[in-house]
Amino acid sequence: xKVISTxxxxxxxxxxxxxxxxxxxxxxxxxxxxxxxxxLMAEGxxxxxxxxxxxxxxxxxxxxxxxxxxxxxxxxxxxxxxFAAFNEVYARFFTSKPxxxxxxxxxxxxxxxxxIECVAEA
Numbered sequence: 001x002k003v004i005s006t007x008x009x010x011x012x013x014x015x016x017x018x019x020x021x022x023x024x025x026x027x028x029x030x031x032x033x034x035x036x037x038x039x040l041m042a043e044g045x046x047x048x049x050x051x052x053x054x055x056x057x058x059x060x061x062x063x064x065x066x067x068x069x070x071x072x073x074x075x076x077x078x079x080x081x082x083f084a085a086f087n088e089v090y091a092r093f094f095t096s097k098p099x100x101x102x103x104x105x106x107x108x109x110x111x112x113x114x115x116i117e118c119v120a121e122a
Contacts, residue, residue, distance in 0.1 A: 001020050001021065001022045002020065002021040002022075003017050003018075003019075003020060004017065004018050004019035004020060004021060004026070004028075004059055004062050004063045005017070005018055005062070006018065006058055006059060006061075006062035007036060008036055008058035008061070008062065009031065009036050009055040009056075009058040009059050009062075010031070010032070010034040010035075010036045010039070010055060011036075012029065013109060013110070016029050017029065018059050018062075019059045019060075019062075019063060021063050021122050024121065024122050025071075025119055025120065025121060025122060026059075026060060026063040026065045026069075026118075026119065026120045026121070026122050027117075027118075027119055028056055028059045028060065028117050028118050028119075028120075029059075029117060030074075030076065030115040030116065030117040031052050031055035031056045031059070031115060031116050031117065032048075032052060032055075032108060032109055032110060032112035032114070032115045033047070033048035033049070033050075033051035033052045033055070033112055033113070033114065034051070034055070034110070034112075035051060036055065036058070041110065041111075041112060044113075045077075045079075045082040045085045045086055045089075045113050045114065046085055046088070046089050048112060048113045048114050049085070049086050049089035049090060049113075049114050050089050050093075052112075052114050052115060052116045053089065053090065053092075053093040053094075053116060054093075055116075056073075056116050056117070056118055057093065060118070060120055063120075063122060064122060065120045065121060065122055066120075067093055067094055067095070067096065068095075068096050069120045069121040069122075070094060070096065070098040070118050070119070070120040071098055071099065071118075071119050071120055071121065072098055072099040072100065072101075072118060072119045073094065073098055073099075073100045073101075073116055073117065073118040073119075074100070074101045074102075074116070074117050074118070075090070075100060075101065075102040075103075075114065075115070075116050076102075076103060076104075076105050076108060076114065076115040076116075077102065077103070077104045077105070077113065077114050078104070078105065078107065078108050078111075078112065078113045078114070079104065079113065080104035082113060082114070083102070086102075086114060090116075098118070
């Protein structure tokens with residue numbers, strides 16, 4: 001196993017890694033929409049979805065992978081009413097249409113509106 005670490009995505013806010021490479025696969029931790037440069041979150045589901053996607057892709061890039069190698073994503077929304085707006089932004093980043101689960105949850109860390117994690121080929 002190899003730990004993935006990049007300054008192009010937010011550092012872990014708990015006792016976990018940004019991701020791992022194991023047996024030819026990349027596993028990312030869930031990425032909320034923190035801007036890695038400022039530590040701040042933009043307002044609105046569209047902007048937050050875009051930043052979460054950028055954060056996941058930065059981890060994949062650090063692992064030598066990319067959006068075209070994503071097998072599965074798991075997406076968490078603070079409000080299921082944001083599903084359509086989330087999908088519009090998400091579709092621009094994950095054009096290969098990987099397998100996906102998307103659920104609404106009670107709360108996300110730091111009051112985020114969305115969180116995305118994925119599994120990809122290394």
